[in-house]
Amino acid sequence: MLPPGIYLWETGVEPIVSPVTIEQVAESCSGWAKDINDMGPWGDPVDINGHGVFRKSGQHLDTVVVVVGECSTTMEVARYLADASLIDEWGAVVSVAQRSGRGQMRRPWVSPPGNLYVSVLLPEMPQSGPWESALPQLLSLYCGYVIASAMEVVGGALQIKWPNDLLQKDRKVGGMLIESAGTLNILGFGLNLDYSPPDQQMREDRAVPAAKIEIDSTVTGPLSLWWHLVNRFKNVYEDVLDELDPPEFLSALLDKMAWVGHRVEIRESGDISFYAVVVGVSTDGGLIIRKAEGEAVLYSGSIAPL
Incomplete structure (x- = not known):
């Protein structure tokens, strides 16, 4: 298991993750250039458990984040790393770009450098209490609530468009997807930090247009955004389970839902x-x-x- 911290996986593993250097990540866009600089100094390359070469950031973090270059999807990378026992619950993968990003109904999700693409391993489901049966059925909306709440720390006021889109000012700025295999639940989500498709490139039957998210200027790039979010994300996820029962959560969720009463x-x-x-x-x-x-x-x- 990787110790807590931020790692760049340089060698990757084809065909899931392409190899990348720290210089190539920095050259991908201005946001990643700032992130690579701000998260330094980066350690020397180290081969970890025969799974390839990793570099560790000098920035402290209580959880594990693995940064990759271009990948198929961050979900596939997270599943690979979990199967290899390199990450466990709250471990995350952040990619520069995705080749096969997907959204609702497995529609293609354009994933160029500059936006946040992250997948995180969620903890195991509660084994007792009121959430034991409720959370599996509410997991997508629960995670939407957690994301929207966590984004408040960077000034991002989001609403959830049922069942899994993230809106700001009635424009889509992100989306989420959950994949489950046995006891493993992976949340993947993306936020339009640097790029959003223009209206003419959107599907004609789209519900809302897309936009870039508006957040505090303290966020310099995708990795910086996840660094700001991860602890708040974890705390909200755990606190709601501890402090609210499912009916109370559903009441609180209304404040984050788009178009309630409309x-x-x-x-x-x-x-x-x-x-x-x-x-x-x-x-x-x-x-x-x-x-x-x-x-x-x-x-x-x-x-x-x-």
């Missing part, structure tokens, strides 16, 4: 759409809506503001 367009499969008011979230993660004939719970589909 009428929206709901698009189901094909060309089917209708209008309803967003009411809240059910105990199993569905979106509670109010139509003319009464309340209903939505489990699939897309919502868009009017």
